[in-house]
Amino acid sequence: MFKKTGLVLLTIVLLLTMFTVSAFADEYVYVTGDVLNIRSGPGTGYDILGQAKYGDSLVVLGKEGTWHLIYYWGVTGYVSGDYISCTKPADKPAVPTSTGNAVVEYAKNFVGIPYVYGGSSPESGFDCSGFVKYVFANFGVQLPRTSYSQMNVGTPVSRSELIPGDLVVFRGGGHVGIYAGNNCYIHAPQSGRNIVVEEMNRELYCARRLVW
Numbered sequence: 001m002f003k004k005t006g007l008v009l010l011t012i013v014l015l016l017t018m019f020t021v022s023a024f025a026d027e028y029v030y031v032t033g034d035v036l037n038i039r040s041g042p043g044t045g046y047d048i049l050g051q052a053k054y055g056d057s058l059v060v061l062g063k064e065g066t067w068h069l070i071y072y073w074g075v076t077g078y079v080s081g082d083y084i085s086c087t088k089p090a091d092k093p094a095v096p097t098s099t100g101n102a103v104v105e106y107a108k109n110f111v112g113i114p115y116v117y118g119g120s121s122p123e124s125g126f127d128c129s130g131f132v133k134y135v136f137a138n139f140g141v142q143l144p145r146t147s148y149s150q151m152n153v154g155t156p157v158s159r160s161e162l163i164p165g166d167l168v169v170f171r172g173g174g175h176v177g178i179y180a181g182n183n184c185y186i187h188a189p190q191s192g193r194n195i196v197v198e199e200m201n202r203e204l205y206c207a208r209r210l211v212w
Helices: 002-023 098-110 128-137
Strands: 028-031 035-039 048-053 057-064 067-072 075-080 155-157 167-170 175-181 184-187 196-199 206-209
Touching: 048 075, 057 075, 098 128, 098 175, 098 184, 128 175
Parallel strands: none
Antiparallel strands: 028 057, 035 048, 035 075, 057 067, 067 075, 155 206, 167 175, 167 206, 175 184, 184 196
């Protein structure tokens, strides 16, 4: 009896899902970020159910605030309205890395300079965000002073898409460095240490692309 009831309920759920998707089948949005998390609820605190990539189309089922309820390849969940558009984005051009490599090579000139809290020049020493700001200023990119502000500049990229010159951010925005390629980054670590290139064997909070 219970098995039969459960089967009936499951059938009803599947039919409702199919009906809902069908009803909104002509309403699409497109992913504008490199990778878009699909979450179980309308906020970043909810579990990630899946991911969609740049240019993918999502079926719109509803909206809650700035979050959209969507259907995508068998996954029904919520995506942020900040990374979708009603217009299909253009194909991405190939990403040259010449400027990014130049950023890294310039940054390496400062390897060995001590970490100094609040430092922003080779003469005074650097903290993490002061170092990043100083390096990018040499290439005409003016960044805000703190790592928490720097992590909102540029274009978001995933770890798998990193190229030399990308900003890499850790500790919820509390630390920033420059990706150097081959899973390494250059940064001003902490008091008692110097600017160094080392393996990026820590959890990445986010990454941003500033140069192409």
